[in-house]
Amino acid sequence: MAVTGVSLNKSTASLTVGGDDETLVATVAPADATDKSVSWSSDDTDVATVSSAGVVHAVGAGTATITVTTTDGGKTDTCEVTVSA
Numbered sequence: 001m002a003v004t005g006v007s008l009n010k011s012t013a014s015l016t017v018g019g020d021d022e023t024l025v026a027t028v029a030p031a032d033a034t035d036k037s038v039s040w041s042s043d044d045t046d047v048a049t050v051s052s053a054g055v056v057h058a059v060g061a062g063t064a065t066i067t068v069t070t071t072d073g074g075k076t077d078t079c080e081v082t083v084s085a
Helices: none
Strands: 005-008 012-016 026-029 038-042 048-050 055-058 062-070 076-084
Touching: 005 062, 005 076, 012 055, 038 048, 048 062, 055 076
Parallel strands: 012 076
Antiparallel strands: 005 026, 038 062, 048 055, 062 076
């Protein structure tokens, strides 16, 4: 089955520099999609970085948008992360 969408478990998150990381969970639809692989990116790595597993790490104060993209079909969803010092 082809991917029809992806959704994150959160649309916003708040982190503190030096505090706990936030793990985002991406759910690929449909549940029986053949290729459920995704990639992650941050639009401002000076504020927050994201690992290949969806773990967001606060780097500096500000706001960054974390995007998950499906390998099949290029479907996306985002989470706005606000980082405080």
